[in-house]
Amino acid sequence: MTKKCWRLLISCSFLIILLICSISMNAIAADDMQTSKVIRVGFPIQPGLTEVNAQGEYRGYTYEYLQTISQFAGWDCEFVRVNGTVNEQLETLMNMLKDGKIDVLGGMLKTDQTIKEYDFPQLNYGVAYSTLSVLETNTTISDVNLAAKAKNSIHIAVLQQAKKKIAILEQYCRENNFQYTLVPCENELALVNALSTGEADVILGVDLSKEPGTKVIKTFAGSPYYFMTTKGNTEIVNVLDDAMKKQEQSNPYFQKQLYEKYFGEQGRKFVLTEHEQTYVEEMKPLRVLISLSLAPFQYEDNNGKIDGITLSLLSDIEQQTGLKFQYIERDMKKTLSENIEEKEIDIVAGLPAEEKYASANQLILSKSYMEADTIMYSSRNFKRNQTNNNDKTKNVKKGIAAVSNIGHTFPGLSSNHVKFYDTLEECMDAVNHGAADYGYGNSYSVSYYMSEKNYPNVVTMQMPGISNGFCLGVLKDTDINVLTILNRAITTIDETQKYNYLMKEFDKGKADFSLLSYIRLHPIQVLTMGCILMLIILYLIYSRQKQVLLEAENEAKTRFLSNMSHEMRTPLSAIIGLNDLQKRNMEQGNIEEEENCIKRIDSSAKHLLSIINDVLDMGKINEGKLCITKKPFDIYEMLEDIKTIYLIHAEQHHIQFHTSFEADMYSIMIGDALRIKQVLINLISNAIKYNKPEGNVYFHVSQIQETEKSVQISFTVADTGVGIKEENIRRIFKAFEREERGDVSEGTGLGLAISNSVIGLMNSELKVHSKENEGSEFSFILELDKGIVEESDRVKLRTDSEMELTNIRVLIAEDNEINALIASKMLQRVGIQVEIVQDGELAVSKFVASKPHYFQLILMDIRMPHMDGLEATRVIRNLEREDASTIPIIALSANAFDEDIEKSKEAGMNWHLAKPIESQKLYEVIATLLKK
Numbered sequence: 001m002t003k004k005c006w007r008l009l010i011s012c013s014f015l016i017i018l019l020i021c022s023i024s025m026n027a028i029a030a031d032d033m034q035t036s037k038v039i040r041v042g043f044p045i046q047p048g049l050t051e052v053n054a055q056g057e058y059r060g061y062t063y064e065y066l067q068t069i070s071q072f073a074g075w076d077c078e079f080v081r082v083n084g085t086v087n088e089q090l091e092t093l094m095n096m097l098k099d100g101k102i103d104v105l106g107g108m109l110k111t112d113q114t115i116k117e118y119d120f121p122q123l124n125y126g127v128a129y130s131t132l133s134v135l136e137t138n139t140t141i142s143d144v145n146l147a148a149k150a151k152n153s154i155h156i157a158v159l160q161q162a163k164k165k166i167a168i169l170e171q172y173c174r175e176n177n178f179q180y181t182l183v184p185c186e187n188e189l190a191l192v193n194a195l196s197t198g199e200a201d202v203i204l205g206v207d208l209s210k211e212p213g214t215k216v217i218k219t220f221a222g223s224p225y226y227f228m229t230t231k232g233n234t235e236i237v238n239v240l241d242d243a244m245k246k247q248e249q250s251n252p253y254f255q256k257q258l259y260e261k262y263f264g265e266q267g268r269k270f271v272l273t274e275h276e277q278t279y280v281e282e283m284k285p286l287r288v289l290i291s292l293s294l295a296p297f298q299y300e301d302n303n304g305k306i307d308g309i310t311l312s313l314l315s316d317i318e319q320q321t322g323l324k325f326q327y328i329e330r331d332m333k334k335t336l337s338e339n340i341e342e343k344e345i346d347i348v349a350g351l352p353a354e355e356k357y358a359s360a361n362q363l364i365l366s367k368s369y370m371e372a373d374t375i376m377y378s379s380r381n382f383k384r385n386q387t388n389n390n391d392k393t394k395n396v397k398k399g400i401a402a403v404s405n406i407g408h409t410f411p412g413l414s415s416n417h418v419k420f421y422d423t424l425e426e427c428m429d430a431v432n433h434g435a436a437d438y439g440y441g442n443s444y445s446v447s448y449y450m451s452e453k454n455y456p457n458v459v460t461m462q463m464p465g466i467s468n469g470f471c472l473g474v475l476k477d478t479d480i481n482v483l484t485i486l487n488r489a490i491t492t493i494d495e496t497q498k499y500n501y502l503m504k505e506f507d508k509g510k511a512d513f514s515l516l517s518y519i520r521l522h523p524i525q526v527l528t529m530g531c532i533l534m535l536i537i538l539y540l541i542y543s544r545q546k547q548v549l550l551e552a553e554n555e556a557k558t559r560f561l562s563n564m565s566h567e568m569r570t571p572l573s574a575i576i577g578l579n580d581l582q583k584r585n586m587e588q589g590n591i592e593e594e595e596n597c598i599k600r601i602d603s604s605a606k607h608l609l610s611i612i613n614d615v616l617d618m619g620k621i622n623e624g625k626l627c628i629t630k631k632p633f634d635i636y637e638m639l640e641d642i643k644t645i646y647l648i649h650a651e652q653h654h655i656q657f658h659t660s661f662e663a664d665m666y667s668i669m670i671g672d673a674l675r676i677k678q679v680l681i682n683l684i685s686n687a688i689k690y691n692k693p694e695g696n697v698y699f700h701v702s703q704i705q706e707t708e709k710s711v712q713i714s715f716t717v718a719d720t721g722v723g724i725k726e727e728n729i730r731r732i733f734k735a736f737e738r739e740e741r742g743d744v745s746e747g748t749g750l751g752l753a754i755s756n757s758v759i760g761l762m763n764s765e766l767k768v769h770s771k772e773n774e775g776s777e778f779s780f781i782l783e784l785d786k787g788i789v790e791e792s793d794r795v796k797l798r799t800d801s802e803m804e805l806t807n808i809r810v811l812i813a814e815d816n817e818i819n820a821l822i823a824s825k826m827l828q829r830v831g832i833q834v835e836i837v838q839d840g841e842l843a844v845s846k847f848v849a850s851k852p853h854y855f856q857l858i859l860m861d862i863r864m865p866h867m868d869g870l871e872a873t874r875v876i877r878n879l880e881r882e883d884a885s886t887i888p889i890i891a892l893s894a895n896a897f898d899e900d901i902e903k904s905k906e907a908g909m910n911w912h913l914a915k916p917i918e919s920q921k922l923y924e925v926i927a928t929l930l931k932k
C-alpha cells in the first residue's frame, strides 16, 4: 500500500472513532430528547450573555450554551423576559426563581447569600474577570507600562455601588504594589466620562461587559459563574451536572469558542500610537533568527523558500503594524547564544515559552502565539511505565532523545540517560533506528515528521496536561516599542486566524496533523461526513430503540396481566369467601356478623368494579375514544362530595385530610365534572395509600385567574408520604407502570396514566414534585368556561320519606340472570311488581303486547343480545300508543360517564343508572320519575 493510502486510512480511522464518539453523545442526546421537558429560563437582557438582535432573535453566551446543553439534558427551554433595567430584571427574575416560577437563571455567582437561597450545579459555565480599561484611542497606558505607571499612582474610576469588585481591585493593587486613587462613579456613563475628562487613568470593569469606546489593558481575578435554580430543585441540579459534563466531553473548547464569539478580542482594532507610528516608519527591518528544523512552524520548502506557521504569523504582523522582518537562519550545531552573538539579530522566532531559557539568552518573551500538546514518541519495543508518570526513565535502555539547544523542558530530561541531537527529526530517526528509547515533541511537529518520513518502529502517546507554547524572543537591548507592538499584534490574532495558519500548512499536504487539527482544518467535510454517518447510525439506533420499546411495552403488558389477575382475584375471592360466610350467618341468625359481612362484600365488590372501570378507561384512551364532555356543574358541590368521602377514608387509614377551597371562586363551571372528580379521587387515594402512619394529605383548590368568559382553577393534592424516587418520576405516568415498593402492594398502575390522559384531554398538564421519604405534590390547572346550571340539570332526587312505591309494575329487560334477580328483589322489597325479559327484542314485544299503562316504568339494560337497550328504547318511543312516549325508561349500564348518559338520553331514556345498582338510588329515581 502506498504512503498516501496509509495516510488516508489512518485519517479515516481517526475520523470514524471521532464520529462514533460524537454519535454516542448524540444518541444519548437523542434518547433524552424523546422525553424533552419544558424548562423556564430567566432571560434578562444583558449584552453578550443574553441579548436580542435586531431581528428579535435570542443570542448570547448563556443562551447559546444553554441551547447546546439542552440536547444532553432533554430540555426544551422557554425563555422568560421581564421589564425594567438590568438590575430590576435580575431582581425580579431572582425572586421568580426563588418562588419556583422559573426554573433556571444563568450568569450567577456563588456568594454566601445565593448559596443560602438557591441551588447550583457543580460546574461553572464560564469565568468573569475583572478588567482595567482605557479609552480605545489612549496610547499612553498599555498592559506593558501599567505596572510602571501605577508605581507613581494611577486614578481608577469605579462604580461606587460595586463594593465586592472594589474590594477585589484593592487586593489586586496591594499584591502588585500599585499606588492608586479611586474615583467613584454613579453609573457606566460616568465611568467612561471620567476617562474622557482625564479624571481617571483607567476604569474598573468586567470582561463580559466592555464599555463602548474602551479597550481592556489588564484582566485579573476570575470569578466562575453558574446556572442557578430554586432551592431544593435537585432534579434540575442533577440534569445540569450531567449535561454540562457531557458537553465538556463532547467539545472541551466550547466555552473558549463561545467566549471568543461574544467577548473575545475579535474586531478590536489594532492602533499604533503616534510615537509608535514614527518609530515604525523610521526603523530598519528587524532581523529574525529562525531555525528551519521545526516543521510545520518553520521549515524550508522544496524550492528553498522558508515557510510555516511562524512565518504566516510574522507576515500578518508586518501587514498590521508596518514592522519589517528579515530572516536569518539559525545554525543548529551551535547554541542559541552563539547564534545571537555571531549573527547580530533582534528577534528569535519559535522560542519555547520558557522564561529561564529566554533570560539566560538575554531575551524577553513575547506573548505565546501558538500552543501545541506534547507528544511522547517511542520505539515499539519500549515498555512505557504506565503506572508511574514521574519515573519513565525506569525502563530506559538506550537513552532518551532530546534536541540540544532548544530550550523546551520535558519530563525526565534532567536524567543522565539523555542523548542530544540537533533537530527533532534526528531525535525521531534515532528512536526509529533503536538508538534511543523515546523522546518528546509538540504534537504538530511529531505528526508532521511521522507522516513525512516512514517511521515503522515509532509509536506516539499523548501526554495529557502538558503543552508547549511558542513565542517570539526580543533581545533585551532592542527598543521596548518592538515588544509592545508585537504583544499587541499577537493578542489581536484570534483563534480562528491561528487555525487558518494550521490549515494552510495542512492544505499543502505536508502534514498529517492530529485528529483535532484535522477537524479544525476541514470542518465542512467532517460535518458532512459526520451527518451522513450520523443519519445512518441514528436510523439504526432508532430501529433498535423501537424494538427495545416494543419489548419493554410487551413486558409491561405481561407484568400488567399477571398483576391484574392478582388484583382482580383478590377482591373476587374475598366476595366468594364472604358470601359463604354470609350464608352460614343467615343459617345461624347471626345478625351482627351479617351486617359486617355485607359491608365487606360491598367494599370488595366496589374495589373490583373500580379496577374494571380503570381497565376499560385505559382501553378507551389507547383507542383515542375517551371523550371529554362540557356541562355545567357546581365546583363546590363536587369538592364537598370528595371531601365527605375522603375525610372518612383518611381517618380509617390514620391520615389527616386537610382541605382548603378558596371561598369566592366562580361556582358554576362548564366541564366534565365526572372526569375531574375521577382524577382528584385518584390523586387523593394515592396520597392516602402512599402515606406514612399519622401522615397528612392537603387538598387545595383555588381560582388563579378570571376573565369575562372563563376561569382558571388550580388543583393541588400534596402529601407527607413515602414520595417517589427521582428515577421513577417519569415512569409513573405510563400505563401499567408502578414503583415497586415492598410496603404497598395494592394498585394497578393505571390511575395516574388515566389521570394524566384525562388532564391532557382537558388541555392541561398533570405536574408532580416529589422527594423520596418526604412526600409528593400533584397539581394541575384547568381553564373552564363560566356557566349557569340549567333547570334540567338541577333535578333533585326525592328523599326517602316522600316515597310511596306500591301498586307499580316495572318491566325489567336484562340478559344477566343474577343482575335481573338483584334488580327484581330490590323492587319487590318495596312492593313493586316485576316482570323480566332477557333482551331488547323481548322487551319491545312484551310492551307491545301489554295494555297501555300496564307497565309504569321500564328498567332497560344497555348491552343485550339481539337488540340492545338503546335500540329497544327507540322502537318503544316510536310506537303508536298513548304511553309509548311517556313511560319512564331507566338505562342500566356498567358505564356512567357523560358520553354514555348522552347516548341513552338521545335514544329516549329518562335516566341512567350505573351498575351495580344501589337500591336507595333506584328507589329515589323511580319516585322522582313517577312523581309519587
Ligand code: ADP
Pocket: 682, 686, 687, 688, 690, 691, 719, 721, 722, 723, 724, 732, 737, 738, 739, 740, 741, 746, 747, 748, 749, 750, 751, 752, 753, 775, 776
Ligand atoms: P397504583 O396506585 O394503582 O399503583 P397509579 O397510576 O395511581 O397506580 O400510581 C402509579 C405509581 O405511582 C404507584 O404505584 C406509586 O408507586 C406512585 N405514586 C402515585 N401517587 C403517589 C404518592 N402520592 N406518593 C408516592 N407514590 C405515589
